[in-house]
Amino acid sequence: MPRETNRTADTPLWVIAPTEERNPDTLDIDLVGTLDMLRMISDEDAKVPAAVHAVLPALAVAVDLATQSLKDGHRVHYFGAGTSGRVAVMDAAELIPTYNIDPLWVTAHQAGGAEAVQRSVENVEDHAANGAAEGGALEAGDVAVGLTASGRTPYVTGALAAARATGARTVLISANPSATFGSEVDVHVAVATGPEAVAGSTRMKAGTAQKMLLNAFSTALMVRMGRTYSNLMVALDPRNAKLRGRVVRILAEATGLDPQVCADAAERAGGDCRIAMVSLLADVPVDTAKQALEQAAGGVREALAIAGLDRD
Structure with missing residues (x-):
């Protein structure tokens, strides 16, 4: 019996998603030389x-x-299977040290x-009930982001449906x-990447699109949450020499x-880049800068205004 892959219960097995169609531009991919093969793949990636x-x-x-969810004290959850899930895991993990x-x-x-992050675990994507169990654990005010190339992976759709029932807002990122x-869902981010160079290999264009979209989504989210000043990362944790040096460079920029003035300020601020930055830019003591940041929920620009220096 064929395995049910990337479909919901009411979708016949023979109805395919755009990513599973044959690509007319790569029909000879197994006949051409290696360089031409790579050009075919690159031409598809360029789209x-x-x-x-x-x-x-x-x-x-x-x-x-x-x-709005994070500012209200709620959480953001990613749901995915296979490549989509691994892209989501990577994005969420990298936010912690970066910001x-x-x-x-x-x-x-x-x-x-x-277990499924490091190696393929077959058929788990077909379990809508498992997704529903995880999505059903969300709370009203949370945001659930589901990633699936086909737009119909049961684990993901089950999670989003259950999350929406709790009052969470829902986002679907698909290539369909x-x-x-x-x-x-509340928002469908439907990126039309089309047929893959190798039919159905959604780790290619669809996966690249998901990585780009999550990069943009999470970076914009961190900017909106005040984890940057201009285009500088200011909320980093200087836990090693490299990061302590980065704090000084950021302050100097x-x-x-x-740089020595910035290093001294960073030391007075206990290594906290944002406190040192507000102290230097507003020309106020560290304690005043810290209080302004607390009032501004960590946002440097807002703290500068509170401290009496609006740099906008």
Whole structure:
């Protein structure tokens, strides 16, 4: 009996998603030389950025939903299976050291659990009940982001449906603009990457699009949450010499002051880049800068205004 892959219960097995169609531009991929083969793959990859750019309005809505959720004390959850889940796990994991956030802000759920991150665990993507159990654990005000190339993976759709029933807001990121489940979520980010160079190999263009979309989504979310000042990462945790050096360089970039002056300020601030930055830019004592940041929920620009220096 064929395994049910990337479909919901009411979708026949023979109805395929765009990513599973044969690509007319790569029919001879197994006949050409290696360089031409790589050119075929690269030509397909080159189509992804434009496809991602076309769905940025929908992604912006998703970012705003997630921002409001975090500011209200709620959480963001990613759900995915196979490549989609691994992309989600990577994105969520990298936010913690990059922006020094609470690990509970963004949580990734991979069909099949931790074991499925490192190797394929067959048929877990078909278990809508497992997704529903995990999605049903969300709370009203949370945001659930489901990633599935086909737009109909049962684990993901089960998670999103259950999450929405709890009062969470839901986002579907798919490579299938015609996915019927897109009408069941608050936001459908439907990136039209088309047929893969190798039919159905969604770790290629669809996976690249998911990585680009999550990169943009989570980075924009961190900016909105005040984890940057301009385009500088200011919420980092200087736990080693490399990061302590980065704090000094960031302060020098932001203030134009001598690196030694910045290093001294960082030391007075206990290594906290944001406290040192507000202290230097507003020319106020460290304690005043710390209080301003607390009032501004950690946002440097807001803290500067509170401290009496609006740099905008």
